[in-house]
Amino acid sequence: MHIKTPQSGLLSNHELLLHLRQEDAEYTGTDGTGRARLKPSGLDHTLKDGIYYLEREDYNLHTVAATHPDRPMTLYKGPNSLFRALAPKYRLNKAEYLQIYNLRPVTYLQLQLIIEEADIRFSETQLDDMLAIVQSVFDEEEAAIPAGVEDVDMEKIPNKLLGASRKRRRAVKKKT
Amino acid sequence: MFILTTIQDLIQIAPQEFDKPSAQALKDAINEKYANKVIQNIGLCICLWDLLEASDGLIGHGTGKVNVNAEFRLAVFRPFRGEIIYGIIKSSTEEGIIIDLDFTCEVFVPYQLLQPNSTFSRAEDVWIWNTDDSELFYDNREPVLLRIEQEEWTDQKPTIVQKDENGEVIEDRDTAYRIIGSMHQNGLGPQLWWGEAAVEEEAEEAAEEMDDAEE
Numbered sequence: 001m002h003i004k005t006p007q008s009g010l011l012s013n014h015e016l017l018l019h020l021r022q023e024d025a026e027y028t029g030t031d032g033t034g035r036a037r038l039k040p041s042g043l044d045h046t047l048k049d050g051i052y053y054l055e056r057e058d059y060n061l062h063t064v065a066a067t068h069p070d071r072p073m074t075l076y077k078g079p080n081s082l083f084r085a086l087a088p089k090y091r092l093n094k095a096e097y098l099q100i101y102n103l104r105p106v107t108y109l110q111l112q113l114i115i116e117e118a119d120i121r122f123s124e125t126q127l128d129d130m131l132a133i134v135q136s137v138f139d140e141e142e143a144a145i146p147a148g149v150e151d152v153d154m155e156k157i158p159n160k161l162l163g164a165s166r167k168r169r170r171a172v173k174k175k176t
Numbered sequence: 177m178f179i180l181t182t183i184q185d186l187i188q189i190a191p192q193e194f195d196k197p198s199a200q201a202l203k204d205a206i207n208e209k210y211a212n213k214v215i216q217n218i219g220l221c222i223c224l225w226d227l228l229e230a231s232d233g234l235i236g237h238g239t240g241k242v243n244v245n246a247e248f249r250l251a252v253f254r255p256f257r258g259e260i261i262y263g264i265i266k267s268s269t270e271e272g273i274i275i276d277l278d279f280t281c282e283v284f285v286p287y288q289l290l291q292p293n294s295t296f297s298r299a300e301d302v303w304i305w306n307t308d309d310s311e312l313f314y315d316n317r318e319p320v321l322l323r324i325e326q327e328e329w330t331d332q333k334p335t336i337v338q339k340d341e342n343g344e345v346i347e348d349r350d351t352a353y354r355i356i357g358s359m360h361q362n363g364l365g366p367q368l369w370w371g372e373a374a375v376e377e378e379a380e381e382a383a384e385e386m387d388d389a390e391e
Contacts, residue, residue, distance in 0.1 A: 001183060001184075001185045001186075002183065002184045002185070003181065003182075003183055003215075003218065004182040004183060004184050004247065005181065005182040006181055006217070006218055007179045007180070007181065008179075008180045008181060008182045008249060009179065009180040009249075010178075010179055010180075011178040011179060011180060011225075011251060012178075013177070013178065016178050016222070016251055019223075019225065019251065020222075020223070023223055035200060037196075037200075037204070039207075040204060040207045040208035040211060041208075041212075042207070042208070042210070042211035042212030042213060043207040043208070043211035043212070043223055045211075045212050045279070046211050046212045046221075046222045046223055046279055047223065049278045049279035050222055050223075050278070050279050052278050053277060053278035053279055056262075056278075056319070058262070058319035058367070059262045059319070095256065095258070095259070099259065099260055102177065102261075103260060103261075103262070103321075107370070109362065109363040109370055110321075110363060110370075112363065113260050113321070113323075113361060113363045113364065114260060
């Protein structure tokens with residue numbers, strides 16, 4: 001066994017839940033493709049427990065799965081995605097986006113847990129605005145989003161956090 | 177909290193499986209080998225995500241098994257440091273609280289990483305946070321938010337022999353992958369404490385719990 005890439009990508013809980021449900025449907029035959037067969041024992045446990053964990057009502061995730069059951073990428077790419085809704089106004093890093101997708105914050109306190117130094121980077125009205133945007137994006141029913149929208153190439157949003165160009169950085173270092 | 181890992185491996189398909197389409201047979205063999213198993217420094221494997229490549233099958237000598245060199249991605253559980261995740265309190269001891277994530281229970285919050293000013297009640301086996309005006313309980317079966325602080329890996333390879341102070345071989349090994357979490361920030365811990373009308377609810381909750389405790 002050779003590990004080619006220890007981390008080739010990040011998965012949101014929502015994407016994993018949809019994948020686990022598909023696998024479960026395939027192995028039990030409920031997806032109608034006639035591939036029903038016995039699950040390998042380890043897989044039986046992970047599918048059952050994984051789906052149970054991700055569908056727990058206390059964890060807020062089942063609502064996201066209910067509004068975006070078949071086309072998960074509408075949440076992540078394209079004009080209706082959370083990224084496009086928040087990025088023009090607020091600079092958040094990848095880890096913060098991932099946690100918003102996973103935890104679906106509804107209160108001010110939850111947002112402060114996810115976003116580091118939230119009170120320094122953003123004002124209270126901005127945080128309230130973020131919560132409202134999160135709510136509206138997640139509540140948007142998938143059916144209302146036009147088809148193929150998530151595959152459209154959109155212009156890249158420059159990442160200001162990357163900082164100034166190399167030249168300027170070296171100059172600053174020399175001064176100090 | 178889940179990542180994708182790309183792995184290349186030699187998969188063997190037994191003759192009993194030849195009636196399945198090869199993609200299915202490969203998928204079953206990979207799931208059989210990896211699902212619910214921990215790979216050191218990678219994480220807990222959940223299931224196959226997709227098959228990227230598979231070579232032609234070659235039959236070796238001696239057995240009728242077909243060997244296929246496959247490259248595939250697995251969905252793996254490995255939360256990053258600083259991530260906030262949901263869990264359920266499973267049980268508490270003097271050392272801390274064990275959190276249940278359904279697919280794994282190897283998440284531990286040591287007592288030093290609970291809210292400062294928390295005490296352990298031996299009578300009820302729960303930790304209690306003593307705030308200025310009330311006592312809040314870390315009850316079993318409460319949904320909680322916790323922050324990931326650290327990971328502990330223990331190699332389970334049989335060739336690594338561990339000896340205790342007397343030079344005798346230790347047979348039992350610690351769990352392969354354990355996560356240490358914390359619940360000391362505001363907003364972490366039982367979600368019941370931090371509801372919408374946070375302050376009022378806390379007071380009401382504490383009042384109810386005090387009544388229960390007295391009963």
